[in-house]
Amino acid sequence: MAVGARSGYDGPEDRADGARGESVTEENTSGDGASSGGEPDHTDENGARPRKQRSFWKELPLLIGIALILALLIKTFLVQAFSIPSESMMNTLKKGDRVLVDKLTPWFGSEPERGEVVVFHDPGGWLETAETPKPNAIQKFLSFIGLMPSAEEKDLIKRVIAVGGDTVSCKEGGKVVLNGKELDETAYLYPGSMPCQDSFGPIKVPQDRIWVMGDNRQNSLDSRFHQELPGGGTIANDQVVGRAVVVAWPVTRWATLPVPEVFDQPGLNPVAAAVPVAAATPAAAAAGFAGAIPLVLWRRKKRAARHTAE
Helix, strand or coil, X not given: CCCCHHHCCCCCCECCCCCECCCCCCCCCCCCCECCCCCECCCCCCXXXXXXXXXXXXXXXXXXXXXXXXXXXXXXXXXXXXXXXXXXXXXXXXXXXXXXXXXXXXXXXXXXXXXXXXXXXXXXXXXXXCCCCCCCHHHHHHHHHCCCCCCCCCEEEEXXXXXXXXXXXXXXXXXXXXXXXXXCCCCCCCCCCCCCCCXXXXXXXXXXXXXEECCCHHHCCCHHHCCCCXXXXXXXXXXXXXXXXXXXXXXXXXXXXXXXXXXXXXXXXXXXXXXXXXXXXXXXXXXHHHHHHHHHHHHHHHHHHHHHHX
């Protein structure tokens, strides 16, 4: 048996150190974890040196960067915080409240529904006289990544009363009428607020648009006051940022924003117009029967000819 192949001989080679047939010039072969220099060599079972753990201060910038990227993605695709600048939605929302707006469901084709509180971009002409505060650089950055409500964007928040295909109206001092049904809005209207102080409608809301009103009707410049603008006071669905789902700040005001039950009452959906179907007169039936006879005879003749050929 050739056990000394590494030395170039056919037999075992005696060494001064008593080793037989193996090199002793390599390090870490003694199995006692010591190198040739006498210092411990910290390696794992595969002989690889473990990486030295980074210090917390070296990893902190990376963690901050990841957190900022996640915050930006959440603000862009999931939820965004908005600050309530006026009293038009009292008492549902008070001035200074922070609400979280769901921005995810619109990405999957969800459209605004009756009763939802939504944030939407100014379609043009709604906030011409409104002045927005000028934030500093830090506020702009925090708003950009979603850690602070936007202060520059001209966005509004109202409640959806009617959607595309609905007919909405109201007589002075009366209730809002939606598709022929009166709405009992006491659950969300500001105490003492009338459903409408001036008459409007009936208005047929175009498809893919919504009619919005504030909960504090006497202090809300909503769809009623912009009927002279393109769209007749309605908002395009693609102008809607998302649905406000929760009051997040202050903590004493924390609350969800569900759809009021009045919008779930039966018969609220508009009745689809029935498509008239013309009844077949005896003359029309006779004409159809007469026209079918030649076709039947032709098919029978063709089938008989095919059987004869076979």
